[in-house]
Amino acid sequence: MAKTLEEINKKIKNGSVVVLNAEEIIDYAEQNGVKKTARDIDVVTTATFGPMCSTGAFLSFGHSDPPIKMSKVWLNDVPAYAGIAAVDVYIGATELSETEDMNYGGAYVIEDLISGKPVKLRATAYGTDCYPRKEIETYITLESINQAYIFNPRNVYQNYAAATNSSNKTIYTYMGKLMPNFGNITFSSAGQLSPLLNDPYYRTIGIGTRIFIGGGQGYVAWQGTQHNPGKDRLANGTPSGPAGTLALIGDMKKMNKNFIRAATFHGYGITMYVGVGIPIPVLDEEMVEFLKVKDEDIYTEIMDYSVQRRNKPSLGKINYKQLKSGSIMLKGKKIQTGSFSSYAKALEIANLLKSWITKGHFLMTNFTAPLPWDEKVNTLNILSKEEL
């Protein structure tokens, strides 16, 4: 018999809800069958803790006296985008420091604010009758400013490619350090624990879904950039490459450094690890079929990142069980594999979210609108206006 979200929330409130994480559900469904699992289990928690360049924060500083309409803004010497209202900015994770280059940047500003550290705010302006001040230099903390919220234009990628390097030199990429002559393979997905691989057709995850983000609660705001639901799928619904994405929003003031971290990919740039957890309601047997997906049933493609083109050659498909085993065979050679999204952290988040739900601190939400199915990824072509 199918369950409704309202019934599940009633169970959360009266303390009788049964929650498993997306790893535990695999064995449970194996041992008890799909029917019984659908009856017994109410919620499955999924999570991911990976680097996402498409991260940043909106900050609203409050007004100085006399006030200023900030047109250029720096936080600890990292430029923030100020082309919005007088004292609002967006600080992007990948923005580099003007004084420390790749050693410091937007993600580090966000991490410092979340850690409670003071951050130097510097701004210049052209001055108006209502905003006469032309420059300001002061210090802020997360507590001293008004709103501060993380906004991810894209996160929770529904699968991603694995990377290797066929060239004869080491390359430094957003997929990490790739050693020459197929020296290693890196990948970035929580696999069987990943949110959109457990709800591959977005039956329960949509716009407005409440989530765990960075240690606090937040929401799915929109489909993410590069949302590509039309990607080819296996019979179990999982795509074998990048497909759906989510835009996320969450209150920075409720976050903690344990679940959101600045990072530097040597030779590439700065990025931000954002911990995300999404609970999936076990509405019926069909949801159990999706939720019991395991690493060996989820595939991705190995791409050669030494080819500096938009389309990189594929070296074949591989499943996450093989990738997570530490090494695979490719072209007759044993190649070591490593993930730069943290499965240990993802598991920690899934378990924390599980305890929130069990204790009644987190209620499930119906989405207010589903994710769209009619979007695809366009390319950027270099054209004159007449050729458009």
Place this chain on the structure above:
Amino acid sequence: MITRRLILNFPEKIVTKPITYRLVKDYDLQFNILRAEITADVTGKILLEIMGSKNKIEEGIKFLEGEGVSIQEASRDIIVDKEQCMDCGVCTSICITQALILDKNNYRLLFDKDKCILCGFCQNCCPVNAIKLNI
């Protein structure tokens, strides 16, 4: 027969002098040079895996120290900062001796100092700079 991993530091005045061959000739020791470099301030460093009887190794070390070489145990010189580490495991794909691996049970990073040859490949692959190498 035991194996030890040592870092030999050669000050400028002896950096050009042939010394290590005496370990073989006079002390009957086998060694494998895992890493060697001369730094900008003209001091030399060698990471040596040395095999022989316990006494002979001790005597060999005394000889080297007598020649002005300062010696450290190599295993002390790589540090994985567990406070910073996020247990992603990307370093395990770089580690050629598998001194860095993920624990099969809890997916946390394990570092086996005895397997590490201080190649240093892992150092700049860590996204949160949790691996420090001092050779």
